Amino acid sequence: MTTEKNFQKQKDYQALIQSVTDYVVAINRNYRIIMANELFKNQFGVHPGGFCFRGWKNRETKCENCLVEKSFRDGQNHSNEDTVIMKDGRVAHMLIKSTPVKDENGDISYVLETATDITEKKRLENELNKLTGDLEHIVGDRLQNLQKSEERYRTMFERSRDAILLTDAAGNILEINQAGVEIFGYRNKEELRAEKTARDLFQDREALRRFRREIFREGFVTEFEAKLTGKGNRAFDAAITCNVMILEEMGKVTGYVMIIRDVTQRNQYQKKVEQQNTQLAILNAISTTVSSSLDLHELLKSVLEKILEILESDSVRIYLLEKAKKKLVLVAHKGLSETFIQEHHIQARNVGDGMLGQTVKNAEPKVVNNLQRSKDRYVDLLLKEGLKSTAYIPLLSREGPVGIMAVSSLSPFRYSPDYVAFLSGVGNQIGIAVHNAHLYENLKKAYKDLKDTQDQLIRTEKLASLGKLAATIAHEINNPLAAVLNYIRLMIKLTARGRFNAAKLDDITRYLSTMESETARCGEIVKNLLAFSRQSRMTMANHNIREIIDKTVALISHDLGLKEISVVKNLQENLPPVFCDFRQIQQVLLNLLSNASEAMTNGGTLTISAKGQEDEEFLEICVSDTGCGIPEDLLDNIFEPFFTTKEEGKGVGLGLSVVYGIIARHNGSIEVKSEPGKGTSFRVLLPFSQEGLENLNT
Ligand code: ADP
Secondary structure, three states: OHHHHHHHHHHHHHHHHHHOOOEEEEEOOOOEEEEEOHHHHHHHOOOOOOEHHHHHHOOOOOOOOOHHHHHHHHOOOEEEEEEEEOOOOOEEEEEEEEEEEEOOOOOEEEEEEEEEEOHHHHHHHHHHHHHHHHHHHHHHHHHHHHHHHHHHHHHHHHHOOOEEEEEEOOOOEEEEOHHHHHHOOOOOHHHHHHHOOOHHHEOOHHHHHHHHHHHHHHOEEEEEEEEEEOHHHOEEEEEEEEEEEEEOOOOEEEEEEEEEEEOHHHHHHHHHHHHHHHHHHHHHHHHHHHHHOOOHHHHHHHHHHHHHHHOOOOEEEEEEEOOOOOEEEEEEEEOOOHHHHHOHHHHEEEOOOHHHHHHHHHOOOEEEOOHHHOOOOOHHHHHHOOOOEEEEEEEEEOOEEEEEEEEEEOOOOOOOHHHHHHHHHHHHHHHHHHHHHHHHHHHHHHHHHHHHHHHHHHHHHHHHHHHHHHHHHHHHHHHHHHHHHHHHHHHHHHHHOOOOOHHHHHHHHHHHHHHHHHHHHHHHHHHHHHHHOOOOOOOEEEEOHHHHHHHHHHHHHHHHHHOOEEEEEEEOOOOOOEEEEHHHHHHHHHHHHHHHHHHOOOOEEEEEEEEOOOOOOEEEEEEEEOOOOOOHHHOOOOOOOOOOOOOOOOOOOOHHHHHHHHHHHOOOEEEEEEEOOOEEEEEEEEEOOOOOOHHHHO
């Protein structure tokens, strides 16, 4: 039975051992293999009775940490992991277990050793360990970064000087930093949250609408400028940067992050800088204008344009002081109605009269912010024009005020000290410009006077030297000519007595009469030359100019009548007497009238006018005709001696130079205006006064 039982038991074991997937060997106390399953035999070869260490490990001696030995010694199960070299040379990782098998007496008859190939398990285990290790590392790092960035954000949030707000989708404030609480003027965020939503922060509904439109369209808004209100509706300028927070998977708006900066001060600075830039631009524009033009009229015109172009005002008037510095006269204006400008008190103002007059007198700027409250006596005129405020700015040059600039606005305007200082700067620029323009005008006039004097001097010089020449000629040719004339007259008498051959009588008579007229002409030249050379004495006395004119016209009226020339006399009633040489002035008029008559070959009108007042310096005589006129390029030559355009025998070119000489000796002047084909006009100015002329009598 026992044997049968044992046998049966052994058979069961055998079957079990064969069926497992582990390597199984039974080893006795001497380390010899007493049984092995097929798996073992296949892998490690058949070693019945062989040493287990040879079978397992191909060793010559027992293994150091022998499990079989351990199980025999203590009757316990043991296990360890070891590596074994397999048939194909692969190193396999094995989990080896030893189990003592006891006999009926309880003695250990052998030890069953099983080995499980755990190479794959080990590899997976290793891999898993590695992965787990990496994962832990990554997660660790991420966590650390997250903490860091959260810290950073927190610090930024708390330390930011801008307000940072988190709101929900409806705009309710979820979170706000300390700076935000302060910017909006609250004690703490609870108080703010209780009073306001993000929408209530906007002062202006329109700005809120624009803000929302932009954020819905773009998903963010940068530096959106709007007026926001804090506690007690205190408003301030803000720049808002806002981002929408979206729940990614659903695309749903969960709220907004808003960064708000109080830019009130920045805006104020900016405005100030802009204002200063504008003012600099005007000053620059004005000083450029001022330095580019010396023509006062043009200069003021461009200055006005510039001022209105850049200033916040609606109108400007510029007044300049008259020479005597007693009166201001409007010289330029812009932005005002014609009716207003034509007002007597707007056109001109005495120094000291009204606001304009006082400002120029005190040489200090004066500002009226609201004209309705002004006491100026002319304020009604300004109010009627719709003007509400005016700054009166004196135009100052180095030598004091030269005028005033009135800058007006159609609305009450607060002229800040800065603005007035700036306008004064403009005033100074204009003042200097006006001064320079005056200097330039004076210079121009002085230059013209000098040029005129020089021209006159040249002419006088020419005349003087010609005068000398004339005197010589007169002496030289007058007597012989007189003799020739007497002789010819005698010959005519003889002829008349029939002592010449009758057949030649007519011819001789014709010759002789030609000789007479020619000789007479010579005499005429000599006479003119004498008058012209001052050799004839001047007989100065007070004469009635009307009488001289009438007598002269009478002299040539016959000739004028023949030529169908009508005479118009425009002689002022009660012309004051003129201190002059009657005959010489008559000579002047005769020459002018003869020339006029000769210019009107087909008839026309000869106009003689004369006017002059006692309190004026000169008497003015004009002789005008409707004749052929004088080409412009000849105008400068007509007063020159011997200049004539007339055919030989008709003119000797001394008429106008005689006129010029006589007028010059009377300290007067003569000028000519002419239009070819239309006519010519000579204007003579004769001084009434006797001063400086008496000595001419001597
Ligand atoms: P003359 O008459 O002998 O030519 P004047 O000295 O009187 O000499 O005049 C000089 C020139 O001036 C004239 O030849 C003529 O060309 C021009 N002149 C003077 N007066 C007139 C006038 N009223 N209309 C047109 N030409 C004139």
